[in-house]
Amino acid sequence: MKPILRKVDSNAEHSFSVRENIYPFLYNYWHYHPEIELTYIRKSSGTRLAGDSIERFTDGDLILLGSNLPHMWRNDDIYFDQNSDQHIESIAIHFKQDFWGKEFLAIPEHQHIQKLLNAATRGFQIHGKTHDTIVNKMEEILHLHKAQRVIHLLDMLDIIAQSNELNYLASQGFVDQYKIDPNDKINEIYQYTLSNFKNGITIQDVAKHVHISPNYFCRYFKKRTSKTYIEFVTELRVGYACKLLLENNLNINQICYESGFNNVSNFNRKFKEITKQSPSQYYRAYSEKNQNPHLHPNVVADLQQD
Template sequence: MKPILRKVDAGNDYTFRIREDILPYLYNHWHYHPEAELTFIRRSSGTRLVGDHMERFGDGDLVLLGPNLPHMWRNDDLYFHPGSRHKSESIAVHFLPECLGKTFLHIPEMKPVRLLLEDARRGIRLTGGLHDRIRHKMEVILHAKGVYRVTSLLEMLYDIACSNEKLFLSSLGFTQSHSFDRVDKINEIYHYTFNNFTQPVSIEEAARSAHISPHSFCRYFKTRTSKTYIRFLTEIRVGHACKLILENSMSIAQVCYASGFNNLSNFNRRFKEITGKTPLEYYRIFSDRKTG
């Protein structure tokens, strides 16, 4: 299954689309679209993939994605359980960079925004005071009408462009070297891995899920994602371990095995490799923040 080209309909009365979604779970397919996207996750949790970057997300997640950047928000398993009462709430603004005119971004006053949208091709997460300001403005633009929709979007983009409180997501070296028109198995591999990472997973099984020979699988996956499959699998397991540690309902040893690791020393080593901290250090930092 190839990365899905998702069509965004702004309607006849608007140059760009603002959408509020309150759903059982977020759109969980690896996809892309020609529109840039500013998305605020009001309420939800899971794993966010942007280009070759992956990390946990939770309430308040706020990112800017450039045009044609593959991405996916994958909710935690509990959102998919039959009868689950969990809901995902989000606000998304989709806009073509040239929606206000092909020459508009090239006037001198718009240079910071033009450069921002070029940087956004890697994906950008907003932090600190910038996050708080844009989070509030996302709630406001949801109800804006007429010209105020346009001015609100421009204000947000200019604020983001002029701030240092933002983090790049996908690596600088990430490129779309393959054609989206070609058959792509990444979605099958992602879904297989998310559904099985707590169990032993072999290269042969992962390759079989996408109907690729084991001989070709590793090279194929790295070409498509700029990382090895083992690294990807480890990141998913560590991300899940972080979630379990934050829930504070298991011991570190229990978290290790519940996340798909087969021994504690390997878990500690891989966890620190990904997060920069040992599981115990991660737990202590979280505990201090809760009691501080």
């Protein structure tokens, strides 16, 4: 199954789309579209995939995605529980790079914006003061009409283009190599893995699910994603472990097994490889940043050993 070409909502009254979403869960398919996307996650949590980037997202996530960059927001399992009271809230702006005319971004005053949108083929996460400013403007644009909408969008892009508070998402290698494949099975692989990574999932399991041999599966996945399947699953597990760690309900041993690892030493090693911190150091950094002195007792014991 190839990445889905998603048609972005639009109508004759507007040259670009501004949409507030309040749903049980986010659109959770690996997809792409020619429109550039600026998305603010007001309320939601889960795993965000953008190209070969895999990261946890929570309330406040602010992302700029370039044209045709495959991506997906996959909510945590609780959002799909029929008895759950969870819901998502987001604001999404979609626009084509030339919607204001072929030459608009070519003038000297706008070339920094054109450079930003070209670089956004890798995707950006926006943080810091820039994040706060853009979030406020995205809330405001919901209530604007006619030329004020266009002016507001241009103002937001001008601010982002001059900011140094941006982190790339996808690697340049992914962008250079990725081509849309009509026989792509990545969406099917992602959906199966996201539903099963906390269990003892194997390459044989997922290869069987998508009806290809394990050997071909390994080559195929590396070619399509620029990483091995084991690396992909490990990143998912570490991201989920970060979530459990910050929820402060489980100790390190429990988090290890709950997130799909089969022993604590391997969990600690992989966690540090990906986050550059031990689980306890990660927890401490978050707690200090958020001025949360109430550490889980088992984490306190770990901190004393660091």
